[in-house]
Amino acid sequence: MAKNKxxxxxxxxxxxxGKDTFSDYLLKNYKNVFSFRFSQTLSEVLGIFFSDIKxxxxxxxxxxxxxxxxxxxxxxxxxxKIESIKKGIVVLNGIRDFEELEMIKxxxxxxxxxxxxxxxxxxxxxxxxxxxxxxSSYKKFLEMEKAxxxxxxxxxxxxxxxxxxxxxxxxxxxxxxxxxxxxxx
Numbered sequence: 001m002a003k004n005k006x007x008x009x010x011x012x013x014x015x016x017x018g019k020d021t022f023s024d025y026l027l028k029n030y031k032n033v034f035s036f037r038f039s040q041t042l043s044e045v046l047g048i049f050f051s052d053i054k055x056x057x058x059x060x061x062x063x064x065x066x067x068x069x070x071x072x073x074x075x076x077x078x079x080x081k082i083e084s085i086k087k088g089i090v091v092l093n094g095i096r097d098f099e100e101l102e103m104i105k106x107x108x109x110x111x112x113x114x115x116x117x118x119x120x121x122x123x124x125x126x127x128x129x130x131x132x133x134x135x136s137s138y139k140k141f142l143e144m145e146k147a148x149x150x151x152x153x154x155x156x157x158x159x160x161x162x163x164x165x166x167x168x169x170x171x172x173x174x175x176x177x178x179x180x181x182x183x184x185x
Contacts, residue, residue, distance in 0.1 A: 006085055007185065008109030012095040012156050014145060015055070016121030016128075017114040018166040018173060019093045025177050032088025039094055041077040052132040059147040062096070066149075072099035079103060089185075096149050101156050110184050113160035116167055118142065 009026075011019040023035040037043075042058040042065075050057070065073045074097070082090050095101055095111070104111060116124075122141045125134050136144070144150070157163070162183075164176045 006082075006087060007089045008082075008092065008104055008107050009089065009184075010092045010095050010101065010104040010109050010111045011114060012101075012111060012153060012160060013114035013116070013166075014118075014121060014150070014153050015141075016123075016125040017116045018124075018164075019114055021166075021170065021173065022112070022114060022164075022177055023091045023093050025174055026089060026091055026181070029178075030089055030181070033091065034082065034085055034088060035091040035093060036078050036081055037093040038074045038078060038096060038100060041074060054133040055131045055144060056133055056147075058131075059144070059149040062149040063147075066097070070099070071097045072103060075100040075103040079107075095153075095156055097152060098156065101159060110162065111156075111160040112180060113157040113163045114166050115157070115163060116165075118145075120167055 011022055013019050020037075026033045027035060039058050039062075042061050043053055046053045046057055046061060062074065078092055078100075082092075090109075092100075092104060092109070095104070101111065118141075119138070122138050125141065126136075129135065133140075133144075162180045164173065164180065166173050166176075
């Protein structure tokens with residue numbers, strides 16, 4: 001990576017695919033890494049009203065905001081957060097809409113798709129227990145993936161610059177992350 005340059009990496013993958021693990025790996029192993037989740041703004045807003053945040057509530061709020069202010073409203077929030085960064089790696093976690101994808105591409109970013117089979121993702125989500133509704137049944141987990149905020153993930157993933165299969169061990173996942181980062185830095 002050139003001096004005084006910002007490398008933007010957009011992560012696309014379904015819930016439980018390993019986007020946070022990817023971000024955490026970069027934060028631990030590279031200098032000047034900044035990580036932002038597209039859902040972060042949603043969590044901040046919901047956190048004003050509720051102590052327990054549900055994915056279903058994030059999906060609802062995202063749909064309301066996009067309907068009222070346009071599909072890139074979460075992208076606008078993220079872009080404002082990263083404008084002051086002059087150098088380093090910026091990881092944008094959780095692309096859910098084509099406008100977010102286009103924003104990252106216009107900023108010269110690379111898109112990485114993380115793919116995992118649905119049963120493995122469901123088990124990981126249950127184990128992490130990040131949101132109040134993470135302990136749902138497999139059937140409910142699959143239903144939540146049909147929400148308006150989730151339906152474009154697979155189509156967006158087809159436009160990724162890189163793809164990582166994350167059905168194996170963390171070690172294997174980390175090796176694949178490093179290979180990709182070495183190619184784009």
